[in-house]
Amino acid sequence: MDISSLIDMIVSISNNILILLSIVFLYTLSNYELYKHKRIKQVVTGIVVGFLTLFLMTNPMVFEEGIVFDTRTILIPISGVFFGPITTIIASIIAIAYRVNLGGVGMMVGISTIVISAVIGILWRYIFRRHKFKNKYLEYYILGFTSNALVFLLMFFLPDSLNVIRQVFPIYLILFPVVTMLTGVVIKQQQFRIQASNLEKAQMLLLQSSIDASHNVEIYVVDSAYNYLTFNIFHKNQIKAYFNVEIDVGFNVLSLLKDDNRRTRIKTSIDSALKGEIIHDVIYTTLPGNKIIEERFTPLRRGHDILGVTVFIRDITEQRLHEDSIMRLSYYDGLTGLPNRRYFQEKLVEVNDNQYCPVSIITCDINGLKLFNDALGHKMGDLVLVKVAEILTRHLLPNGTVSRIGGDEFIFILPNTDYDTALKMMEKVDNEFDKHLFNGLKLSVSYGIATKLEGDHIDDVLKQSEVQMHKSKLFEKASHRSEFIKSILNTLREKNPREKDHSTRVATICTEIGKFLGMKKHDLNLLEAIASLHDIGKIAIDEAILNKPGKLTPKEWEAIKKHPEIGYRIISTAPEYAEIAEDILSHHEHFNGQGYPRGLSGEDIPIRARIVSIADAYDAMVSRRTYKEPMTHEQAILEIKRCSGTQFDPNLVNIFVDLIENGVLYL
Known part of the structure; x- marks a missing residue:
């Protein structure tokens, strides 16, 4: 080639x-x-x-x-x-x-x-x-x-x-x-x-989808000239709602802000982020609802260069309210609204400084709250706590605090308050308790006062006030319980006037049966007390149920059947009545074991309860009630005889009938 x-x-x-x-x-x-x-x-x-x-x-x-x-x-x-x-x-x-x-x-x-x-x-x-x-x-x-x-x-x-x-x-x-x-x-x-291009597109799509998925956070990115590089849909909608402007990429964010202070604040934050700082602000706005806004400005970097700023805006109003609510629950009692034990303990440390001397500490304890709970239910007991808190707060000195530290106990901390001033305040509290009845029942508190002077430690003063409170409660406890029971009885009779006459008639029958049995005066007095107090547990029963004209529903009947237990709890708190508590608990037991609340039978039922059972049943049958006409004396006697051996003790029934037939009992 x-x-x-x-x-x-x-x-x-x-x-x-x-x-x-x-x-x-x-x-x-x-x-x-x-x-x-x-x-x-x-x-x-x-x-x-x-x-x-x-x-x-x-x-x-x-x-x-x-x-x-x-x-x-x-x-x-x-x-x-x-x-x-x-x-x-x-x-x-x-x-x-x-x-x-x-x-x-x-x-x-x-x-x-x-x-x-x-x-x-x-x-x-x-x-x-x-x-x-x-x-x-x-x-x-x-x-x-x-x-x-x-x-x-x-x-x-x-x-x-x-x-x-x-x-x-x-x-x-x-x-x-x-x-x-x-x-x-x-x-x-x-x-x-x-x-790589497809991956970048997918990542951008994922990023945009992610930021658009947020329905409570505004996200946008601006360059160094404050122009939009991107933004999420939520931010776009918010701008449309507040400024009636349709934003787009390249739009200047500062041009939206007509308020000079807001524009200056946003510009300053963006400028700081462009210098590499991360800015975090919480803004209390005048927007409808006084919204609280959280703003975060973060540099957008590529290597060592800052290309722009990413801005996150979030409405944290509900979050702050929730946090405040949690904080309040941490320091305040949910029932009374008073400061709680945690608040009290921190306050106690604070006032231990001599600048607050003299500091008076008053420890208070509600008398008979358990009786209220037993007699009227825990809901009513809660209302008692609220009422006591209101009275204590009403007489609180301007520089003091009163806290509920648990159960039925309240404590005053009175900085720069001497003993006499603290005592006068509590005398006013006592006077208000004396003037007011709660559901017909008297409220009161036992309290002890101790005062910190310079050189004393606040913990020692607190212990002194607690000791004084317990001494006061010891002297008042028995008399208060007796008075409380009498108050319950009076309240029950005011709500249901026939109860007094019913109790008197039942007492007469019981006393005569007791005499026939040869009971001594002490036992006869107990029978009379049982007759007066046997239905005291009805204080906790809804008045609408007690006075209902028609037949009781099963649920209402179950409520009625609780009154012996409630009465037992009330009576057993007072030492002078403790001996008859068991009788009050048992006065609806049946001789054949079909009664309530415990299903006792025969001689397991206390004899005084068996006597009251006959007298109570007889008087109920011959008395007019809202739900029935009264029986005649003869009809009632026949019913008592019919239930002899089942509901009633047959020996006591015979005695009861003999007393009537022999003219000892005139009914």
Whole structure:
């Protein structure tokens, strides 16, 4: 081959390589992705690659008539590696069709080069690439050398093969592997770039979705010129609601703020964040509802550069109210609203300083709160606590505090208050308790006063006040309980006037039966007391139930049946009445064990309770009630006899009947 032919051959193959590299360069300028709508794109891509192969084949290096060379052996295996079998097979079919159309002595070898190139590319994609080459340059060089070496071996089937091989071996074994390597690396970098771009888009979409998902936090980003870079939907809606402005990227945030103070505050915070500071503010606004707003300004960084500021705005009004509520519960009693033990203990430490001397401590304890709870129920007991708290607070000195430290105990701390002043205050408290009744019952407190002077420790003074309170309570306890029981009895009779007459008649019957049995005066007095107090537990029963004109419901009847137990708890608190508590508990027991509350039977029922049971039943039957007409004396006696041995003690029934028949009892 002469020099002119060699130069023409080199120019031709160089042009073909440049065409291939130009095609690859154009591909890198696109964002073409094969993975979206995969099947359709593979077919379309196969057609495109096929026609690009034709373009290369129409600009070949012509060795002689019917023998041509081009870079199809680079493009087709690269297609197999990156675009897959469908694309490569379609492209190969197009290339083979064109080569068949060209004909010539090298046609079969030309077709074989296309097939081998396609097979090598596809095999590389699914088999050889499993070895995961870390060096992509080496991987694509080996790909190019392998495919072109196999193609080179086909040259032995050409006419004058040795001459052909001698001329083209540098192209196939040196130049084409290098071009394959460059082509593969460029396409791989393009794929990396597309993947990175897609990842960035996905991250941006995720970020935007995340910030838009927040329905109570405004989020926006501004640049150094205070213009929006992005924002969430909630912020956009808030701006629309408050300023009636539709914001967009590039909009200046400061232009929205007409209030100079607010604009200055926002600008100052953004400027500080642009300098690298993180700004956190809590703003008490004049917006409707006096909202409390939390603002956070954070630098938006890329490396060491600050690109802008991310702003978070959150309405924390409800959170603050909740926190305040929790704090209040930590320091204040939920029932009375007074400071609690925790507040008291901290206040006690505070006033231990001599600047507060003299400090008077008053420990108070409600008298008979348990009686209130037993007699009227815990709800009423809670109302007693509230009422006492109101009275104590009403007389509290301006510089003092009163705390409920638990149960029925309250403590005053009176800084700069001497003993006499504290005593006068408590005398006013006593006077108010004396003047007021609660549900017809008298309230009172026992208290002890101690005063801290300079040099005293506040804990010692507190102990002194507690000791004084307990001494006071010890002296008042018994008399208070007795008075309380009398108050309950009077209240019950005021609510239900027939109770007094009923108790008197029951007492008469019981006394006569007791005399017949030979009871001594002490026992007769106890019988009379039981007759007066046997229904005291009804103080805790709803008046509407006690006076209901119709038949009681099962629930109402269960409430009525609790009065013996309530009466027992009330009576057992007073030592002078403790002896009859068991009788009051048992006065609705039946001789056959079918009564309540404990189901006692026979002589297990105290005898005084058995006597009261007969007298109570007889008087109830002959008395007019809201729910029934009275029985006649004769009818009542017959009913008592009928229930002898079941409801009533038969011996006592006989005594009761004999007393009536012999004229001892006039009923």
